[in-house]
Amino acid sequence: MKIASHDIYTHPLPADHRFPMLKYELIPAQLLREGVITPAQLFAPAPATEETILLTHTAEYWHKLRDQTLEPREQRKIGFPQSPALTLREIVITQGTIDISLHALDHGIGFNVAGGTHHAFADHGEGFCLLNDFAVAANYLLHRQRIKQALVIDLDVHQGNGTAALFAGNPHVYTFSMHGAHNYPFHKETSDWDIPLADGMDNGTYLQLLEEALPVLINRVKPDLVFYLSGVDILETDKFGKLKVTQQGCLERDEMVFHSLKKHHIPCAVAMGGGYSTHIRDIVNAHCNTFKAGIRIYG
Template sequence: MFKIAYDPIYAHPLPEGHRFPMLKYELIPAQLLHEGVINRDNLFSPDVLSEDIILQTHDKDYWHQLRDLTLPLKEQRRIGFPLSARLVEREIRIARGTIDGCGFAFDNRIAFNVAGGTHHAGSNWGEGFCLLNDQAIAANWLLNNNLAQSILIVDLDVHQGNGTAQIFENEPRVFTFSMHGANNFPSRKETSDLDIPLPDGVGDDKFLDILYDTLPRLINQQKPDFIFYLSGVDILATDKLGKLALSKDACKARDTFVFEQCIANNLPVQVSMGGGYSPQIRDIVEAHCNTFKMAADLYF
């Protein structure tokens, strides 16, 4: 049985006018429960994350400005959300959920976080709705506790994982792979260990062909003992920010292939949901739920 990190605070940390991006975090587990894909035992509510673990990844001054709600307004605008104690609590619970998910992945081969994928947060900045980088924090936690020696981060969100790339730019034990829209946010890209920037309008066949060629080769070359997967659904043709043209079926095929590679190579994987900005919330929720369904079919 796979475990899924979810807490109600994921969905409701913001004033009324800012809540649309958060609705999916409430609707995804509700839909999975409704369809019988999961039951309540699959869900767990993460605790808050201790400061010492945060400081293994993020700079002290930046974290203290978040913690004390003193981040300059210019930096808050870069994040895109008004800073609040509940928003900061949300981020540290998400990061704790991803760390806890690593433990569950060792036990059950796979674990999920309904939120997470906050890959725009760098060591000393927040950006693009991301304050703390959950998968980077968890990767450093694995390394610092000698639970992994070689980690592969597979970021298939439509936006480059710029924060993740910056955090691990001098860490040879973590290989960062980002396949993303070349002309999409962020305008200033960092340098991942492997970046594959895609032109606008890339569709199903081209995207999947690149993934099918690249991921097995990376696993063979890097020989990771743990994988983090960021499964953003902003690659969909319906996404208002994505600029790519993938169908929901191709999104399912993407997830299936990543999971099949993890299974074939006996690699535990932690999955964070990442972005999704289609105008119709049902398109976002369906595509994210498909990721869970593919895992349920393959693993259990």
């Protein structure tokens, strides 16, 4: 089992953006402290190459990121001020998802401590996402003929609008999203299968919907690899999620996904996605539960 970890989260950001970034340091630290993983299982990815990025994103947009020429309105849409460190962070995260996907193909499962930047489109970023790491990884693996069919299971509370748009009409990547019906993005794209969720949904209803969907997905898509976005912004403690899923419910969600995939011998690449609970411990504990469930179930 391989985990992409990142130590480049110290670039200047507004104060209200620094708090969510803490989880990227705290998650591996907690997993190490609890003996869930060893230092040998962590790795720091190299930056993704321009050639790889251009399999998914337009040259014009990539050059703006590379050369720091995003217009103010483009930066506002992303939500971050541009900086060389921010671009470096994004291309390292993207390569991390490629690396853990390759590891999953050989060993069953791989984790990215970050990733899940599903609001990035081919020609622009938004919602704190610059590059779409799942899309870049899927296109890389398809281009290298490592896979023929991918499935994206996006269980972040926000719809993966960028991912849906990037793979619209692409028969080789099936996009599935369970997300808040009345949450960001307020203009939804069309995934291959969307399940909009009512505000205030609790554990029972959420888990029943997922339990019904998973076997249909697996039988319909028959994927060579699943990209699983395990956002913990579904938690009742999340400031923006609008759902009522508990820590236990979030863990059962992860276990349900991993058991379904392992039963069918489907490898899984996992990225953390969002989480905006008031207390950082709630975010970190929920993300660590995802790691623990995947490691336990995939063995």
